[in-house]
Amino acid sequence: MISLKDITYKYHNDDAYALNHISIDFKRGSFVSILGHNGSGKSTLVKIIMGILLPTxxxxxxxxxxxxxxxxxxxxxxxxxxxxxxxNQFVGATVLDDVAFGLENLGVPHETMVEKVEAALKEVGMWEFRNHEPHRLSGGQKQRVAIAGALVTNPEVLIMDEATSMLDPDGRKEVLSILKKIHAKRDTTILYITHDLREIEDSDYVFILRKGHVVNEGTVRDVYEDTETLVSSNLELPYNIKLSKALCDGAYMSYEEVVERL
Ligand SMILES: Nc1ncnc2c1ncn2[C@@H]1O[C@H](COP(=O)(O)OP(=O)(O)OP(=O)(O)O)[C@@H](O)[C@H]1O
Ligand SMILES: [Mg+2]
Structure with missing residues (x-):
């Protein structure tokens, strides 16, 4: 669906390249993760993909x-x-207003808007909070409202730029499980940006960025099995991965496979 060919980007003439000859393809309907440490170029890449920045x-x-x-x-x-x-992303005084905002901008008729907002809020399990102030919700609830606001315009691609990194473990789980449901139900392509290896388990395909370069790509199993690249990219190996490698002679096992083996 989207294909980036040999993209480079530098913010100012004198800067080092934030992106260095990046070529990335992803298929419509896939769940793709882009994994990288701070400053590896993830958000720059997102801005290029979205057309906010023009590649050098x-x-x-x-x-x-x-x-x-x-x-x-x-x-x-x-x-x-x-x-x-x-x-930083709420514009409405209530959850309902906030989710409606994107549709108002597109000039969608009122009746259609009401239906779409209700459907989007129900999809993320936040309909009962429709009259609440967004700022008074928990972190996970806020991100669910933000996802509803993002989905209500029916985009082809939903991009999550480290959208769980400020949440506690419960909030993370909450947001990831909603995303999985959305991905299973719609044909929305999901581009999931993270620095956390624990979050990529359900991805169809993963790219690893280091200092503006793609240093590895493949299935979850492919990237987990190349421990050296993960370590040299400053990505912390989660306990379940260390355990799975220890149990299986360096090879990767999914969570279910580890449970089975134990
Ligand atoms: N507006 C800017 N002006 C100049 N340099 C920038 C700007 N934004 C980012 N950079 C630089 O570009 C490189 C990539 O930054 P980017 O924000 O894309 O990384 P990131 O992987 O999203 O990091 P993080 O995990 O911290 O969000 C970094 O070296 C950063 O300092
Ligand atoms: Mg970023």
């Missing part, structure tokens, strides 16, 4: 057609994004 060199293709560099809106229409800090 390289090209982007959608369904095989090059994206018109002079028309970044062509990209932006297709994407919705949920950011890291839930408090």
């Amino acid at each position: 060199s390289g090209a982007i293709f959608i369904d095989g057609k090059p994206v018109d560099r002079d028309n970044p809106l062509e990209l932006q229409r297709r994407f919705s994004i949920v950011f890291q800090n839930p408090d």
Whole structure:
């Protein structure tokens, strides 16, 4: 669906490249994770994909057609994004207003808007909170509202840019399980950005970024089995991965396989 060919980007002339000859493809309907330590270029890559930044060199293709560099809106229409800090993205006084905002901007008729907002809030389990102030919700609830706001315009791609990194473990689980449900139910492509290896287990495909380079890519099993690259990319190996490698002579086992083996 989206293909980035040899993308480089530097913020200012004198800076080092934030992205270095990145080529990435992802399929429509897939759940793709981009994993990398602080400053590895994840958010820069997201901005390029969304058409917010123009690459210094390289090209982007959608369904095989090059994206018109002079028309970044062509990209932006297709994407919705949920950011890291839930408090920075609310615009409405109530949960309901907030989720309706994106549709108001598109000039959607009132009746359709009411239906869509209700459906989106029910999808993330936040309908009963519709009259609450967004700022008074828990971190996980805030991100669920942000996901509803992102989904209500029916984007082709939902981007989560470290959207769970400020949440406690329960909040993380809550958000990841909602995402899994959404992915199973709709054909939305999900681009999941994280620095946390524990969060990629359900991805169809994973890219690892280090200092603006893609240093590994493949299935979850492929990237977990190359421990050296994970360590040299400053990614912390979670306990279950260390355990699975110890039990299985360095090979990776999924959570279920570890339980089975134990
Ligand atoms: N607005 C900017 N101006 C100049 N340099 C920038 C700017 N934004 C990011 N950079 C630099 O580009 C590189 C990549 O940053 P980016 O924000 O894409 O990384 P990231 O992987 O998203 O990091 P984090 O995990 O902290 O969110 C870093 O070296 C960073 O210092
Ligand atoms: Mg970032």
